[in-house]
Amino acid sequence: MISPSSQCMAPHACALTIGPTLPSFYLDDDRLPSNKTYGFNLFSSTAPCMAWLDSQPPCSVVFASYGTVADLEPTQLEEIGNGLCNSGKQFLWVVRSVDEHKLSEELRGKCKERGLIVSWCPQLEVLSHKATGI
Template sequence: MEIEQEVDYMKLTWRAKTIGPTLPSFYLGDDRLPSNKSYGFNIFVDDAACIDWLEKHSISSVVLVSNGSYANYDATQLEELGNGLCNSSKPFLWVVRSDEAHKLSEQLKVKCEKNGLIVSWCPQLEVLAHKAIGIMP
């Protein structure tokens, strides 16, 4: 309700126009459009790999590690992070951007295969909403 008052204020004061919702309605807890799960645009073809991998894990058992678009770790830092994930013995989904992937050693990649999955991209909303990711409502 509070945000609606702010939107109304912006409309009256600056004649601002709002655009939304910024999330597909499925993720807003709105049952009116249950099939509205995406933005309708996807340049990445292989979403299924990480979703299929998540399906094999129990509820709230997987750690998601995603450093975002702007993080810039050196090879040593990425190796430390990767070793920590692998040594935890917990399942993990690690999103390492394709322009950062060359910093991971082959040894680490092989070591991570035991408990984790390393991808260069994932459908973030779908992954965050997945039962296997350790986020509780």
């Protein structure tokens, strides 16, 4: 069976997805409320960032993640970090472990005042969390 998301992907990529591309928990159909991960999950959903999000008020956290493809220069990371710090909002910022060395200690210290920097997070859980939700 070809999933609807495969048909949507056809004009953009030569790939065929198998099965749902989103766990059913996020589809608002309540069929499988415990299905929150993509197949085999190597990471625990008890990621430290989730406990931090639980301590934040609803709709108060900005989530910043540039994925695994973006290769940002140290100056770009500094600008993003300063923008997040100066925004006046709490934030969760995902910086890949291979890029962590690009962050200055000064910026790390400044970020600790309002935000949390992590090298990985369960993105769907973060995006559906009450602290980042609308």
